[in-house]
Amino acid sequence: MNSFQQLQKEAGKEWDLLQKSTLPVIYVGTASCGRAAGAKDLLESIKKTLEENQLTAKIVEVGCIGLCYLEPLMDIRLPGRPRISYANVTPDKARRIIEGLIINGNPQAQMALGYFGDEDGDLTHGIPRFFELPMLKPQVRIVLKNCGFIDPEAIDHYMANGGYAGLMTAFGKGPEGVIAEVREAGLRGRGGAGFPTYKKWETCRNVPGNIKYMICNADEGDPGAFMNRSLIEGDPHSVLEGLLIAAYAIGATHGYIYIRAEYPLAIIRLKKAIAQMHRYGLLGKNIQNSDFDFDITIKEGAGAFVCGEETALIASIEGKRGMPKSRPPYPAISGLHNKPTIINNVETLGTLPNILRNGATWYRQYGTPGNYGTKTFSLVGKIRRSGLIEVPLGTPLRQIIFDIGGGSLKPFKAVQTGGPSGGCLSSEFLDTPVDYESLGAAGSIMGSGGLIVMDEDTCIVDVARYFLDFTQKESCGKCSPCRVGSGHMVEILERITKGQGQPEDLIKLQTLGETVKRGSLCGLGQTAPNPILTTLRYFRSEYLSHIKEKHCPAAVCKELIEYRVVPDKCTGCRRCVNVCPTGAITGPRAEPHNLDPTKCIKCRACYEICRFDAIAGDAIIIRSRRSIPDEQTI
């Protein structure tokens, strides 16, 4: 086995070879989001274009840089020149970019998104610096620093960028030293609760026993959040190095990664990375002469949100139904197979190598007292620039949503933090700094990092119903307040969205919500009513509109809306007539069409075709039924 220094040197050479490549290098983001946007077709087109023009170039597949809304992304670096990034690259656009840049040296600035590295005369003229783009400028990328830059399947790329140096520092410090450093850094768990990481480690380390387990929680069950997927796909070794550091600190003998089966690419990348670690002597017996033996098993989750909860997760690894248990005993004392066990979130682990490598003092320069460091967020919903971001804790919501995310599509209504167990905050809370305590004080939680933005076109009652329906279906059924209470709440909310709500329903919801919160055993039930309780507080008038006026202001609730043709706008192109599955739209060509509301099933086909394919573009509108009488004039 080679010494660590040797491995590092070889890795450095490999990396330099790519950086100083005498061939053009083409980078393509092929993480799940890139693929969903067409990165695979893009790769084909790149290869074909190169072949047809008899060009040679190196193609490097990288992870997601976080600008998911601009996928697929393709960057090109000519030898010795800055790397230029292009967005929304269709196969056809790729051909034009490659032929322009590689053959003619013309970067076609109007198509370019940004460049990395130093300014370079005509080549970068008229192109912004990538990290000066509004979505990136306010970010601090620590956990995500490699994502989009290294080949996630190349351990050498990781090592050449400081990878596994944190582990070596950890070995130098000894387990107690590692715990002290993490304590000094003030790191809190990124899986949701924000519990001080060192504290549970210390508990576990101090429990006697020679078998202990270290588990990475990659279940990421929060729908609408994908931070953990992206990190594993873009930089799997950072999570694995963190897992090793944590395991070393607590004295674990075996590790598990519990990852959801819906993330096949992340699983493949972890498996490859683990095999590479074995080859490099970073797993197995006496890792890098540290006397530390460790190995990792991957466990695929089988689709149950509650299994993200640590005691349920343990039950699931043991092959049982994923039912949470009451604590104490805490897993740190008695967990998997009744042995001391620590469970940490993917991002918590991904942070550790950085802390060990650069020190606690360095880490504490980011964030605010008590909330040090950075946090990743997935910015989704009705937001202009959706994607994955990383900011220092304490950054105000407004900066995240408006400066980074570019604001909501239609006027801003609310933001949900903390996923289904979180809360829905109105515009008054936009100046709230994003830290564990401030979000808690506002009635929400930090959660794992999902930020869901809602605009005028989002119905708050529908969203509340959606979240509760989700948690109710995911309830393991053990505690009756959670099982029965949330079921009852869903029924009430369904009635309200159908325009059958009663004024006393709001009081019932409030009481039931509080009962479920108090009477449930695990975090699922204890937090399930949060979206209802916060929306009742901040958006009560929207509930009242549904109940009293049978009116859905956002025009979302199916029973309360209607589709209409605006005669003045309709050009009579018959596109909608052809797609309507029920024959509700009729009319001869070139004359405004007629929509029969009694036949309309509100399937949205006419609306979509009008917006995207028809001449008029906006001749079909969806609106609240109540608003029809007073708008007869259109």
Add this chain to the structure above:
Amino acid sequence: MTVMEYRNVLAEFQGEEGELIPILQRIQEKFGYITEDAIKNISPFLKISENQIYGVASFYSQFRFTEPGRNSIKVCMGTACHMRGGQILGEAVERELDVKPGQTTKDKRFDFHRVACLGCCALAPVIQVNEDIRSRMNVIKLKEMLDKYE
């Protein structure tokens, strides 16, 4: 599926209780779904009752008990997708293919499932057909897409 085929799968494992979920996953990967016969074969192997196995299998949404179709379509019902019309896409699949969630079409062309989140929320709403994730879907694109699968 023959007894022999199940035995071959089980031979990859040690026979410990903790292996139940991996075994079920492997069986589903190989045969497409969990059959009664599969459960009958696992029971003596892990020394746990058929009822217990069924209890675990039915707890997790990943496991299927009906024969899959030639193609598999999953509509994301996650938060980001819900807010951008995931529900409407799900209804469109039901209508176009005359199939309910969790079922397979009569002609076995598609099986249809609703899933919690596919992790591509920034490109919502998304649908997965077989291995491919389709982003920014709408009803029109959906209809065109369905026609491409046999």
